[in-house]
Amino acid sequence: MTTTESAGPIRTTPFPTVNDLSGRRIGAEELEAVTRVINSGQLNSTVGGETRAWEQEFGAYCGVEHVVACSSGTSALHLAVAAVNPGPGDEIITTGLSDAGTVLPIVMQNAIPVFADVDQHTGILDPASVEAAITDRTRAIIVVHLFGVPAPVEELREIADRHGVILIEDCAQAYGTLTASGARAGTVGHLGCFSLQQSKHITAGDGGMVISKDEPELVRRARLFADKAWPRDTNERTHLFLSLNYRMTELQAAVARAQLPKLDGIVKDRRERAHRLTEAIADLPGLRAAPVDGSSYWQFPLFIDPELAGGDGHAYAKALAEQGVAAGPGYIQRPLYLNPVLSEAKTYGDSGFPLADVHDRYAEGLCPVTESLISGRLLVIGWNENYTEADVDDIAAALRLASKQVAG
Ligand SMILES: Cc1ncc(COP(=O)(O)O)c(C=O)c1O
Incomplete structure (x- = not known):
């Protein structure tokens, strides 16, 4: 309801919200998709075809050859970090102004998050601050297209290439975002990561994707990492490196497929x-x-x-x-680096590993x-x-x- 007088509040009725149907475009198509999966009896991507089809369709939408579907945006970022394959103590430069899912996968892979500062007009990583943070231990940069605003990824890609590091774009908030050169967010870096969590432009409840234009080796590692490093295409039941199960389910994929045309x-x-x-x-x-x-x-x-x-x-x-x-x-409420997981190195038992020697850096004043x-x-x-x-x-x-x- 709208009133022009200031006697009462301007707004007395709720706004549409992504938390329920008022602000979501979910309906008959998604219902049909879920029903299709249930009727097939194939709910897992190792037997059904929905997840592989979703990867094809999302790849066509983004104009990229490679897509790996997984269970969440956080897992997509974990796949990307694992694809980079940092050693313990290697560094990944990122932002303190994001969802924790941007940063936690770095620590899970025993690498060190290094925080660069952001632009005051966008809240997005400032390339000069990123470049100043690069050391001989830097393996990657994770930049966030915050709130859907395009990050300066062309500039960051140039910096990444000059220093021989990988650029990962966190596009969880950036479906349809176009960068300065007119590219789709996620296609300028080596890898782009998306989320299908409830609040995102499209949703399957949870879910994630890693995309890449032309990095088949990184993509292969990401795909293996989502599936216990089991190279199913070789018919060999073996596990090639340390990894987990981050597979997307057929139900998620079917809903995502119904969401994409919208x-x-x-x-x-x-x-x-x-x-x-x-x-x-x-x-x-x-x-x-x-x-x-x-x-x-x-x-x-x-x-x-x-x-x-x-x-x-x-x-x-x-x-x-x-x-x-x-x-x-x-x-x-606080920069990511002021959360106990980082500032107090609450990681594995009481070891503080891999942050024991660096967590003191995660203090107020780090990124003004x-x-x-x-x-x-x-x-x-x-x-x-x-x-x-x-x-x-x-x-x-x-x-x-x-x-x-x-x-x-
Ligand atoms: C920028 C950003 N990165 C990562 C994530 C993590 O995604 P998810 O919640 O799907 O794990 C989110 C949102 O939730 C996000 O907004």
Whole structure:
């Protein structure tokens, strides 16, 4: 409901959300897909054909030859790190502003996450900071297309190639994102990783994919890593290296296949609505929407200059909540490196391995821009393809009112 008077909240009814059908495009097609699998009696990808078909279809969508499906976005990143095959103590450069799934696989493979800082206008890894962090132990860079905004992957690929390291793109939030050169997110790096978790542009509940244009050897290792390193194509029951079972199920794959034809429409609708909001709030002092070019709007991030805006993300979130609009200050509560798993090296027993000698580095002040965004310069508004123009206008009106209130 929309009201123009400030007597009550601007918004009194819920917005569509990815957490239920109001904000998901899930229906008859997915039901038919799941039914097909159940009726086949083949629920596992080693006997059924859905997962292999999904890999083909997602590869065609992305314009890449290689896709490995797996059980989650975190497992996709684990596959990618395992494909790089770091030795204990090797380093992988990444960001402190992401889901923990970006970073935990590095430690699981006994490598060391090294945190570079981010750009203050996007929250995405700053190539200069990445390059400064490269050492002779660096094996890879994991960059996140945060909130669906394209990361500077062309620049990072050039840096990676110059230093002989692998670039992994975390595209969990970036289906349909287009990079500066017009490429699809996930196709500029050596490997790209996607998630099918509930909140993503398309979902199968959980699920993940690793994609690659032209790295068959990395892809082969990733595929083996998802299946106990069992080379089923050789008919030999052997296990070639240490790995786990991260297979996608046929049910997940069938749902993902039904979701894929809807993806372009989902991205288009998210973009149109986000552009409407970007324009509607362009004049608000100290509030800067993320760059529109190429973004697929997993969420709608706002970058705040507290001095010009009169307050930080916490003040804005509170004022918006009073108007019935939910927004999250900072995206996450602390930089990834300040979580106990890293800062206290809570890993294997009491060993602290492989972080025992480095966890002291994971302290406040390590990445100042990351920390300033999390502590108040970033505000994240939930986004959805099922928002109507009226929904967007309510958010714009709430932001305008919040700006007045907070700035005074
Ligand atoms: C940027 C990013 N990377 C990794 C992940 C991990 O994906 P999953 O939850 O599917 O394991 C997520 C989201 O959940 C994410 O947003």
